[in-house]
Amino acid sequence: MAQRKEQAPPQSDIARRRMERRLASGRKSDARWREVLEGAGRVFERLGYAQTTLENVATEVGINRATLYYYVGTKEELLVALLHQPIKQLRVELERIVAEQAPAAEKLVRGLRAYVLAMSERPELFIFVRENIDQVVNGPEATDIKENADRWGRLLAQVIAEGAKNGEFRDDVDPAVAVLGIVGMFNWTYRWFDPQGPRTLVEIGETFIDMALSALAPRR
DSSP states (O other): OOOOOOOOOOOSHHHHHHHHHHHSGGGGGOHHHHHHHHHHHHHHHHHOTTTOOHHHHHHHHTOOHHHHHHHOSOHHHHHHHHHHHHHHHHHHHHHHHHHSSSOHHHHHHHHHHHHHHHHHHOTTHHHHHHSOHHHHOOSHHHHHHHHHHHHHHHHHHHHHHHHHHTTSSOSSSOHHHHHHHHHHHHHGGGGTOOTTSSSOHHHHHHHHHHHHHHHHSOOO
16 A cells, blocks of 8 residues: 655645645535535536646636635545545445345346446546546545555455356456456446437446346356
């Protein structure tokens, strides 16, 4: 695990207030903070992370940049705030599913359904699959994002390995490679999915789940 750096002390009253607000649990329930996050998600989706500026986010939310600085100092912080909790929740949910006494195929289906439902309800997750998170953010929460995502992938591979061991799945495929192939189907939808199209993301996800189960089925 990477060594975490100590946070530098704030250098001004504005920075101090922003630091206090960032560390205060109340910010998570602050209505304006939610507006800022939702606005940032829309702008990241529309312009791409690299092209987005804090001015773009402020304009989207309908506030000036000075007001935005009260909540956040950099767009990196916005990205981390958007992704940290949803990805952690995905990991926690999959841990719960994996711990249950159920067939591996059922665990795989439920884990993938939870994933596609999260992507449908939290479109900011598309930002994570589109961006190279290692190159655009850093710090303790960014490290947690990467660790939670890696843990989620290892848990899914664990389910596939379990299924291969008990005969539910074929045993001639590396579980880690299977996870990359299966999750790749879901992640690639950011390139072509149309929310106004004939099928919802959840419906498309069910098709992908059927394909994954067929690909993992034991050879006759």
